[in-house]
Amino acid sequence: MIEPRPIVEARGIHKHFAALHVLKGVDLLVAERELVFVIGPSGSGKSTLLRCLNRLEEPSSGSVVVDGIDLLDRRTDLNHARQRIGMVFQSFNLYPHMTALGNVTLALRKVAGKSRAEADEIGHAALARVGLADRADHRPGQLSGGQQQRVAIARSIALEPRVMLFDEPTSALDPELVGSVLGVMRSLRESGMTMVVVSHEMGFARAAADRVVFMDHGLIVEQGAPAEIFESPAHERTRAFIGQIQRH
Amino acid sequence: MSNWDRFVETFFNARVMARYWPDIVEGLWLTIGLAALIVVTGLIAGLVLALVRALGVRVLNWAIIFVVDVFRALPPLVIIVLIYFGLPSIDIAPSGFVSTWISLGLVLMAFSEEIFWAGITAVPRGQWEAARSTGLGFGETLAYVVLPQALRITIPPLTNRTIAITKGTALGSVVAVTEILGQASSAVSNSYNPSPLTLGAAAYLLLFLPVVVFGRWVESKFAWRR
Numbered sequence: 001m002i003e004p005r006p007i008v009e010a011r012g013i014h015k016h017f018a019a020l021h022v023l024k025g026v027d028l029l030v031a032e033r034e035l036v037f038v039i040g041p042s043g044s045g046k047s048t049l050l051r052c053l054n055r056l057e058e059p060s061s062g063s064v065v066v067d068g069i070d071l072l073d074r075r076t077d078l079n080h081a082r083q084r085i086g087m088v089f090q091s092f093n094l095y096p097h098m099t100a101l102g103n104v105t106l107a108l109r110k111v112a113g114k115s116r117a118e119a120d121e122i123g124h125a126a127l128a129r130v131g132l133a134d135r136a137d138h139r140p141g142q143l144s145g146g147q148q149q150r151v152a153i154a155r156s157i158a159l160e161p162r163v164m165l166f167d168e169p170t171s172a173l174d175p176e177l178v179g180s181v182l183g184v185m186r187s188l189r190e191s192g193m194t195m196v197v198v199s200h201e202m203g204f205a206r207a208a209a210d211r212v213v214f215m216d217h218g219l220i221v222e223q224g225a226p227a228e229i230f231e232s233p234a235h236e237r238t239r240a241f242i243g244q245i246q247r248h
Numbered sequence: 249m250s251n252w253d254r255f256v257e258t259f260f261n262a263r264v265m266a267r268y269w270p271d272i273v274e275g276l277w278l279t280i281g282l283a284a285l286i287v288v289t290g291l292i293a294g295l296v297l298a299l300v301r302a303l304g305v306r307v308l309n310w311a312i313i314f315v316v317d318v319f320r321a322l323p324p325l326v327i328i329v330l331i332y333f334g335l336p337s338i339d340i341a342p343s344g345f346v347s348t349w350i351s352l353g354l355v356l357m358a359f360s361e362e363i364f365w366a367g368i369t370a371v372p373r374g375q376w377e378a379a380r381s382t383g384l385g386f387g388e389t390l391a392y393v394v395l396p397q398a399l400r401i402t403i404p405p406l407t408n409r410t411i412a413i414t415k416g417t418a419l420g421s422v423v424a425v426t427e428i429l430g431q432a433s434s435a436v437s438n439s440y441n442p443s444p445l446t447l448g449a450a451a452y453l454l455l456f457l458p459v460v461v462f463g464r465w466v467e468s469k470f471a472w473r474r
Binding site for chain 2: 054056079080081082083085086087089091093094095096097106107110111112152155156159
């Protein structure tokens, strides 16, 4: 079998914040339709790595190629490239002055150049996919955390991205609201979306992830199938971390 | 004559008021024009400076901060006098009207820049990140996501500052601008009676009360639930 070209190719990523060396040469390749889970203690650099994949964070060195586009090439139209890379944040980051539909359609109208009618149609469909068809006219302040995060997911998928990045999407949610967000992520997964997820939802990782990547101190310590990483990790640090997480 | 009669005769003299109210109205119109020019140019200039500052070019930002601090520190009357009496020495001779307009416009620019800037920085970084991650550019993010939120926070302090600075049009009377106070003062000298000042006060109320009410209305209109 010929290996298809990975859709995300990050190689040799270093990131310095002043004196802090946060990423120390990380390679991350993600195949099409793959769901990769990135875990690790806080400060391990996993969120920074994720944010390098759409250049919200500028890597100090290394290369990031997503869907064939070299993100670090100065000639690359970054705004165009970013439409293909959806991102979901821990704190939702919905626009509070707009309705749910307004949140979903803004980039469609201003970046993708759709008319209001076209954008609204796509926006309603995206909201329906996350189970919020009836909340289109609600402002974020009128929605629960879980609903807000699903609107944020709709805002990303409306642009038909080739890959979706999730930065601790359920960490800010009350426990009873986590399920609805994970449900949407599961259905995205079933539709074949390529996903990179930074999260501690181990149950979800076990059930849905193709690969789990464990990071510590700015490096990938080990990676493999969920069962492998969770049941028989090769490294002591991985074992300690998994043990800590599972005790909670 | 009782004290009360004397008070009425002094400050509410019907004969004097009847004689001079057209002058005050003339001054009112001039004040409205001057205030409108100050508000429009001052706020636009302040917003432009704040937007330039948002670009984050270090040298530009130092320049902006310096200019803003200077015009916040100087008393408006000093700026008016400097421009009116100082510029002619380099062969620019602005009228009292133009001197007042430029001076108060600069002061409003300085204060409003600080307010707009505070508003822009008060919008969480996540808003920028979310917008940029969907492919919106810097300008689009500013225009559609950040500014609407920033302006909402800035409206109360901005209204207060704008009113406070615009009231400074009365300083124009020092450099021969025939605005409300200028008209009232010359009417007082001509009539030997302070009643025109009462009319002047009424004219200021007539001008600024609606502005205050308008500010309140804008505040409520921009409110949305968080």
